[in-house]
Amino acid sequence: MTASPDEPVYLGISLGPIDPAVAAVRGGRVIAYAEEERFVRNKHADGFYPIRSLKYCLAEAGTTLDGVAGVGIGWDLQAYTDGTMAKFYAQISQDAAPDQATLDWQAGTLRTYHSDVMESVHHRAWRREFGDLAFPPLRSAPHHYTHAFQAAMESPFETAVTLTADGSGDQHTTVVWLKRGTELRPIREIRMPHSLGWFYAAFTEYLGFDAYDGEYKVMGLAAHGSADPRLRELVGQVLREAPDGIEYRLDPTYIHHGKHSYSGRFTDKLPQLLGAPPRLPGQEVSGWHMDLAFAVQEALEDAACRLVRWAIAETGIRNVCIGGGVAHNVKMNSRIFELPEVADVFAHPLCADSGGAAGAALVLCHTETGALPGPLRTLALGPAEPPETVERVLRNAKIRFEEPEDVFAETSRALAAGAVVGWVEGRLEAGPRALGQRSILADPRSVATRDKVNAVVKQRELWRPFAPAMTASAADHYFERHSDSRFMTMAFRAGESLSAQAPAVVHSDGTSRVQIVHKDSCPQLHRLLEEFERETGVPVLLNTSFNVRGEPIVNTTEDALRTFWATGLDLLVLGGRFIVRKGDS
Structure with a gap:
């Protein structure tokens, strides 16, 4: 249903601490969303106020700031103002004495x-950009409720249990919710310092990556590891099953409460426990590192699955929604989907704090x-450049381009011949996954092409x-069991046909993180x-985000051109215009 232009516009703004973003909503539907990094070309845009994202959302909504009905903030501001959070911090500090860095962090959040x-x-x-307008009121909502509402209400389910998990949000780190129609209420809550997000972030930095950026690398690394009983036992000392057999407990002396010589994310007690110093950035990844990633991933999955199993037994509801930053862990989502108690899973693609806008x-x-919002169908919510803008940029840069009569047929032939293609079409995607608006595409039948994309285009670890x-009609052919994973938030066991026909998109653990593409929404x-x-006879393409390591996904024509010329891409398709690398036939 399309919202009426007469209905009021509401904004949501997330200031981070990383990935600041803005969204505009009308009639219960998100009509615009953008992350500031896409405009300023600084990955995560740490410390930026999202003023460019705000201006875009206002323009897309056809309003001005003083015409906005209200601005939503996904934090319980009242609790930080009336002393509630200060009392909570004092209480948990009595239970486990924190170090000075933790006390400083607590004081920082209170401010x-x-x-x-x-x-x-x-x-x-706002005043610096727009002058002295009649500013819209700020309205806050509890952090985990914001995640849960978004995940549950934009899911396809009438009833569902909903799991929200992140580093922390207000007092909470993990909450289990019950959704029945318009009702959404918590049925189990876990508070600081027991955090799945903090646990995974600590091991992300121990393994030589940046927390809140490299977690997906740990997840990918885990697929190459094997079960090691000793590592499982050691990791289990950090994150253990709670005495009730349902919840989990995190030992804060390995995370925040202690001396930090290597990282702000883990104490010196962690490398002492593991018997090895942290991996240095750029250092070779060993089999031991892979096995440690396996143990960390398994511990995360076990903790989430216990909570989901309990919720299903408690409510009798077998559909599961997942929100909060930990929902970016595709392997965890997929393990939940594989539980025999679970009928279906919807993991929200805008699950992190940026999407919380x-x-x-x-x-x-x-x-x-x-x-109320309806089921989420598309993430094409960002800016799109009109054709005349694209042509003006190309002509000003003196770049020759072609306009083939059938861009889809010509692109397909190039892909089948081994070309790696930068594809820019329509509105920019929201979130971290490329979904066909700003994508790099390649032939999934060729492992050599996959390795080329990794090495000379994406410039990342092999x-x-x-x-x-893949087309929605093909999913049943390639997977024995799957969900309608439109946004690359789930991975499924690849069938023999997919492994044989498209080996470049089957991971080493035999799974594929798929985007199921529907004609009506994409x-x-x-x-x-x-x-x-x-x-080719194969309705599948290798699809990865149009960027190189360390940079945001491209936004404008200029961004696409810079990335095209700086990488090994063979062909750039800009809304139907072909740019072929000079010297290629």
């Missing part, structure tokens, strides 16, 4: 999320108007997996897949 400070930060940024706007819109995009990519099937 940051105090209502007066939050209002001052936003008003100062959309969640906060949806919550505020519902609170003030009663409007052990990292790639994902397939028509351009769907048509390209159909053309590729006519050309």
Whole structure:
């Protein structure tokens, strides 16, 4: 259903601490969303106020800041202002004495999320850009409720149990919720310092990657590891099963409470436990590192699965929604899907705090108007350049381009011949996954092409997996059991046909993190897949994000051109215009 232009516009703003973002909602539907990194070309845009994202969302909504009905903030600002959070911090500090860095972090959150400070930060940024307008009111919602509302209400399920898990949000780190129609209430809560997000972030840094950036590398590394009983026992000392057999407990002396010589994410007690120093960035990844990643991933999955099993037994509801930053862990989502108790899973693709900008706007819109979102169908919510802008950029740069009569057929032939293609089409995707708007595409039948994409285009580690995009009608042929994974948030066991026909998109553990493409919600990519099937007999493409390591996904034509010329891409397709690398036939 399309929202009426007469309905009020609500914004949601997330300031991070990384990945600041803005969303606009009208009539219970997200009509615009953007992350600041895509505009400033600084990955994660740490420390930036999302003013460019704000201006884009206002323009897309056809309004001005003083025409906005309210701005949603996905934190319980009242709790940070009235002393509730200060009392909570004091209580948990009595249970386990924190170090000075933890006390400083607590004091920092009390300052940051105090209502007066939050209002001052936003008003100062707005006044500098727009002048002295009648600013819209700020309205806050509890952090985990924001994640849960977004995941549950944009799911396809009428009833569901919902798991939200992250580093921390207000007091909570993990909450299990019950969704029945419009009802959403917590049925189990886990609070700091027991955090799955902190646990995984600590091992991410121990393994030589950056926390809140490299977790997906640990997940990919785990697929190459094997079960090691000794490592499982050691990791189990950090994250253990709670006495009730349902929850988990994190030992904070390995994470935040102690001396930090290597990282702010783990104490010196962790390398002492493991008997080895942390891996240095750039150091060779050994089999031991892979086995440790396996043990860490297994511990995360076990903790989540215990909670889901309990929730299903408690409620009798077998559909599961997942939100919060930990929901980016595709292997965890897939393990939950494989539980015999589970009927289906919806993991929200905008599950992190950046996506919480959309969640906060949806919550505020519902609170003030009663409007509820429908099932999420597309993430094409960002800016799109009109054709005249694309042509002007190309002509100003004196770049020759072609306009083939049938761009889909021509692109398919190039892909089948081994070309690696940069594909820019329509509105920019929201979130970290490329879904056919800003993608790098390649032939999934060729492992050599996959390795070329990794080495000379993406410029990343060769052990990292790639994902397939496939037509919805093909999914039953390639997977024995799957969900409608439109947003690359799930991985399924690849059938023999997929392994034989598209080995480049089957991971070493025999799974594929798939994007199932529907004609009604992603028509351009769907048509390209159909053309590729006519050309090769395989309705699948290797699909990865259009960026190189360390940079955000491309946004504009200029971004796409810079990345094209700086990498080993063979062909760039800009909304139907072909740019072929000079010297190629």
